[in-house]
Amino acid sequence: MVQLPKAAQQPREGTKLVIDVTRGSDPTELNSAIEKVAKYLNIYAGAGAKPAKAQISAVFHGEATSAVLNADAYATKFKTKGNPNLELLHQLHEAGVDLYVCGQTFISNGSKPEEVAVYVDTAVSALTAVVNLQADGYSYVPLGK
Secondary structure, X not given: OOOOOOOOOOOOOOEEEEEEEOOOOOOOOOOHHHHHHHHHHHHHHHHOOOOOOXXXXXXXXXXXXXXXXXXXHHHHHHOOOOOOOHHHHHHHHHOOOEEEEEHHHHHHOOOOHHHXXXXXXXXXXXXXXXXXXHHOOOEEEEEOO
């Protein structure tokens, strides 16, 4: 991140973001939407005049649900050597980002609840997660195609 301490708009402490991740990717590469979530985290962690405490949640649905498959399930589904998204997802989790996957899309795509990476929570639906988080004061940030 490039720090811009004199920029007119600075990250505000107490910000709450719900990032709606629907973008899929080449199964052999890191999903660029997950990189974008990390970028948003980094903006609040120090790209402004000072770090701002923020709460960030990411909700995966649509084509993005496969990004949160555990390594074995991902390898089986895509014939790869694992899931290239897991390392960054784990780092986001460790940094305090709450990660959710749409249970409806996940299961309708042929996956099983036990195939979700251990640091991602399954929501009944993306709709439920987004609406609940917005009711809790989170601002909606779509990350589609």
